[in-house]
Amino acid sequence: MTGEGLFLTFEGIDGSGKSTQARILADTLQSDGYDVILTREPGGSPGAEEIRRLVLEGDPDRWSAETEILLFTAARRDHLERTIAPALAAGKVVICDRFADSTRMYQGLSRGDLRRLVDQLHSLMIGREPDLTLLIDMDPETGLSRAKGRQTAEERFEDFGPDLQRRMRAGFIDLAREHADRFRVIDGNRDVEIVAKDVAAIARAALSKGGR
Incomplete structure (x- = not known):
């Protein structure tokens, strides 16, 4: 743990169930007595939510991937300044649905070899x-079917199709190996309740190690 609070993020391909698990974990930890902030990316602050509409809607x-990286980084900076950093400084548990790892995958890997650029901007503007x-972790075809079934306006990345899902799934697994110190991989191809129990156990263990 860094700082006074715990900063926990959920990652995965579209339709993996990470948003559902983030909500369940927030409720679980609140029941445990923790002060929890549940947030998301892109978004999580007024300015970042405006940028969210720009990057998730439309054709x-x-x-371009380069423009997306700049937009996501701008949204993340506002989110960090206005939501994440103040909550952590107050000793809260921040649960975020996506963070920089998604940008490393969706912009840095899927649409060109731009991972280095993503990391450079992250180091300069985010720094944590x-x-x-x-x-x-979710079967790519199942995840895409779930994501498209939501039928929302925010389907720009889902519209890239199943090939993107497969590459993103492989990329996330590689990223988890690269950052094994902070990643935990959970099989999402199971009942929601079973996944939630695994998620809660891992989060509670991290909080316990942090001395909270």
């Missing part, structure tokens, strides 16, 4: 990683 080719990242 798949609306932005989560204390714990829970990767909900």
